[in-house]
Amino acid sequence: MAKKRSRSSTPVSTELPPVNFTEDGECRYLHLGTEWIQGAMRLDDPLVLELEYIQRMMAWLLFMDPDSVPERHAMQLGLGAASLTRFTHLRMQLLTSCIELNPIVYSACRQWFRLPDNNETLNVVLADASREIRQPEWQGAIDALQVDLYDHEAAAPVLDDADFYQDCRNLLTPDGIMTVNLFGRSSSFDQSVERIAAAFGDEALWAFKPTREGNTVVLAQRTASRPSRALWEQRADIIRERWGLPANKWLNALRPLVRR
Template identity: 55%
Template sequence: MTVAHHDPTLPEVTLSELDGVRYLHLDSIWVQGAMRIAKPRVLELEYIQRMMAWMLWRPSAELAQGHAVQLGLGAAAITRFCHQVLRMRTTAVELNPAVIAACRMRFRLGADDERLTVLNQDAGAWVREPANAQTVDVLNVDLYDHEAAAPVLDDERFYADCHQVLNHGGLMTVNLFGRHASFLASAERIAAAFGRDQVWSLRPTREGNTVVVAARGVVVPGREELIARADNIEKRYGSLGVPARKWLRMVRPLPDPAN
């Protein structure tokens, strides 16, 4: 199925379905998002599940507080989860109006309300906007071209702007390709903007997606506290595709390129 739009400069949005899962594509065979039709709040894709690993860095009492922002809507899985499950104030920023239309019509993304705002804007411009500085507690960055080959925003300036929009104690997750030659360069740009001691990565998924977590002024708790947080997260949200104990086993500090 094709979702029509009127901007020829942007990739065409198409949908497919297989074994009860609906997929979103951007003018290619590559999957840009997915939703299990019978369970729309479950996080279907493994890398999307890992994009929620920021939850480990937040105290349990503050887990679902604050403002969550997604750059790049995809099939709206993270936006749905933050808005409908965590019930956070949630903003999504998406350049392609056809992606927004597809998510509204076919991926259970509701209309804007007092906690949800979906913006048809350029993500790079949004993080540069002075009015957005220090307004975000959780920032999820998943910005890929239509062939899913490389991030479309991946320079040090962009990551510095991402750092700037975060409140103190805020967290960012970024989807990168861990087996791609550009991963280390991208990770170093993030470290330059956030500080190496505020950047961690998870192991690559089978498909090669590596999620990087970066923080603004977060004090990492001890192992026992992290285990307690993971247990709490999995007890509350594990059935929705949030395997926090597994994340804890695969989190690593960013490797030092000098070693």
């Protein structure tokens, strides 16, 4: 496991937004002082991934032998409502690390969203992700990197430059994969894809069709490959059976990303 780092080691800006939650009787939603939903948890089953784009952030599973998954290391950049962190740690029993800037988000997830305390297989680090992911202990250590970094305005990714995506690639094992949520009210998708391609290469990129809410999940492989449809169908059945994810639906929505 990567070396644990103090949760109070990184200064946090006093300008971070407030954290609050709402409920509709079925789900609890995390907000950063606005109406924008930063994450969700089903009240009767906290380990279900409620939002469609969050489910798609798990599509790295299609590219890996299911029997190898228990030995993998998952990392989230941005805690949100801890949906992915809970899922990879508690449901999948994976070694899980997460980097979150805002200590109030972390406290909210501990209090309202059933996030366990750090332990031998869970390591939530309070730090600036752009700096933390450059630490030597993370290099080449991550199999599944899940990036969902938005502020309270939800206008564009907070970290989105070419150097950041190169740092993300450096985190990955040879068959590791990054999944990133691209969403915003500004038209930043093409620019984000261009920067990801500069780091990973065009042949390594895959993308889902946008969800109804406007989230597009992009996948970037450390080592490009083209799994066969038959292999994906086989793995999708296993993913659904073992982890309850709608992987069969992913097959018709996920394609190699061809840039214009």
